[in-house]
Amino acid sequence: MSNHYQSLILSLIQQPTEQEWLEFKHNFHSPEEIGKRISALANGACLTGKKFGYLVFGVEDETHDIVGTSFNPKTKKAKGNEDLEHWLIERLSPKIHFTIHELQIDGKAVVLFEIPAATDTPVSFLHEPYIRIGSVTKLLKHYPDQSRKLWQNQADDWSAEICYEAALEDLDPHAIAVARQVFADKNKRLAEDIQDWDDITFLNKAKITIRGQITNTAIILLGLPESTYFLSPAQAHITWILKGVDGIEKDYEHFSSPFLLALDDVYKKIRNLNYRYMASGSLFPEEVKQYDPYIIREALSNAIGHQDYRLGGRITVVEKEDSTLLFQNSGEFIPKTIENVLLQDAPETSYRNPFLVNAMVNLNMMDTIGSGIKKMYQIQRKRFFPLPDYDLTHERVRVKITGKVLDQEYAKKLATVDNLTLHDIIALDKVQKGQAITEDEADALRKKSLIEGRKNSYMIAADIAKHTDQQAEYMLLKGLNEEYYEAAVIELLKQFGQASRSDFEKLLFNKLPDIMTDEQKFHKVKNLLQKMKKKNIIYFENKVWKLV
Incomplete structure (x- = not known):
């Protein structure tokens, strides 16, 4: 040998x-x-x-x-x-x-x-x-x-894999007791039977263990903090971070399994302050919490249930004093787009951790599979708060929840415009936030006369601006007509005899549409002067412009 x-x-x-x-x-x-x-x-x-x-x-x-x-x-x-x-x-x-x-x-x-x-x-x-x-x-x-x-x-479902070295003693007795009570509350017809089950029987029935063997799901949801050793190199950790408006970290705390208990612990760390705003048709302010409790629970539960634990990352919850919450978990968003989740009636056909997600549904940690995200959107819409923002880039899922009204009158009155679908609301919400929309979304909004403008420079259309008392804002976005700009150029040259292009830029930049970038405004002024030159209104000589 x-x-x-x-x-x-x-x-x-x-x-x-x-x-x-x-x-x-x-x-x-x-x-x-x-x-x-x-x-x-x-x-x-x-x-x-x-x-x-x-x-x-x-x-x-x-x-x-x-x-x-x-x-x-x-x-x-x-x-x-x-x-x-x-x-x-x-x-x-x-x-x-x-x-x-x-x-x-x-x-x-x-x-x-x-x-x-x-x-x-x-x-x-x-x-x-x-x-x-x-x-x-x-x-x-x-x-x-x-x-x-x-x-x-590895097997298709990491969350269903067996931790062969783990035993019942590696699970938290208090977490098991809480799980029993939640499971009994959810399954009233089994309440009496549950009392007679030993722990292994209960865990099998709740589909947390498999034939008495401890799964990765059991460690994540019910495991003692030290039992996360069995998941290595995967992690079962949640980090809460508080940041000021300037983005500087002010406080933080780490949470480990059992996630069944950590869910409430993280919720208690979030400073869900009271928020007041004037309800329509009333002189008395309406007071609500910045973040609906359901949304916090659903966003955090989604992060737990859909985290790609194999990548070894942590789940993070960043609370900012600008009234936003940011939840992040590792792993590609399997439905590909948030619209696929919101606009289809049926739940997704595949999940990253189906065994874990089913166990979370059994323990009332998540809604019936597929309905939670849509409900989050509906809650924010009814509160007149901005819709959730999803960022699905870089192999992770980030969702930002805003806990205040950005434009109360716009949100309320927009909801009264006829024939607006959820898809329209989502797309218009993006336009209001200055975010990009797809060509298909733009086409749909154009057909209903909801937006104007060109690609990457869309704005709310005049009809919607009229419905929402945003005529002035609309004109700032749209800008004034060509005759106005030409008249301004002529008036400047009449007053001073000549002017450079930089003079015209100073004159017109603030009058051009707000939605245009500085580069776009630069080219707009350049093209305006060339058009007026072709009309024989002005001419260029010795690096300055003059009236013909």
Whole structure:
């Protein structure tokens, strides 16, 4: 067998460079260094389709010359005087059984670590997975593309996977008791039976465990804080952050499992202040909370249920003193667009964590699947508050909730305009916020005479402005007619005899539509002067403009 490994090493040193699955070392440096290399090489072998990764001591990494090593893995001790091999195995997750081979090649000692490729989960060392980028070992969490590929071989539903080393004792007894009560309240016909179930029977019936085995879902929803160890390298953490209007962080707190209890703990941290505004037709102010409790619960529950835990990120809740809440979770938005969720009558056909989502529905943490987001929009619309803002870029979902009225009269009166669908309301909400809309949305709004303007410069149409008492604002957006601008140019030249283009820019910039950018206004003035020149109204001479 030693001849086989000698031949293997001789073939490895023929590689032109070190690889994602291959690293050469001269001598031993530290147990931690080897642990990180084992994690990186196992993951690199998986990504490149190799059965094994290799760490070779006694080979110079620049020249690939066999130089020998003084490293003896059998006598080398780790921290606490523990045998090195056992120390490494205990700190790798999942535990992989690498083998160590000691050889002599041309009278020089060589040590070979043969490391099985990762299979259905990245290999971590001390709860952190590593990866090889070129010849450098890096943290996997900084490379989401590689991380995603490593998880592709895993079962379709990560949340249903079994934590084989976990037991009932790793779940929080108080969280289980709360779950029992919630489940009983939701299932009145089973209330008496539930009292006779032991914990495992209840957890199976609530579809949190599978045949008495602890799932990732059980750890997330009901696990003791220390039990999140079983999810590594995935995390089960929520971070709440309070920021001032200037964006500077003022306070924060971290929450771990059980998320069933953390849901209320995070809610209590949010400063849901009273907000007053004048209701239509009344001299008395209406007082409401800035954020409807349902919206907070639904937004946070969606983040928990749809988080891509395999990416190793945290769920964050950022509360800003400008009356906004921002919820963020990792992972692509599976329905692709928020309109797909809002405008279809049926729920989505697939979810990232179906086992987890079903368990959350059973524990009343989420509405019936597919209805929650639409209800959030309806609540904000009835309160005359801006609709939720979803940002689905960069492989994560961010939703911003605004807890105040931006334009109360506009919102109320717009709702009285006939033939406005939810789709129209959403698109118009974007236009009011200065956000981009699709060509299809623009076409639909144009057909109903709801918007005017060109692509990327849309504005609310005159008819809507009339309905909403925004005639003045409309004119600021639309600007004045060409005759007005020409008259202004002529008047300036009559007064002063001549003027440069910068003089006309100073004169006209504030009179051009507010919706135009400075660059667009620059070209508008330039084109106006050229048109007037063609009409033989003005002419250009010695770098100034004059009247004909």
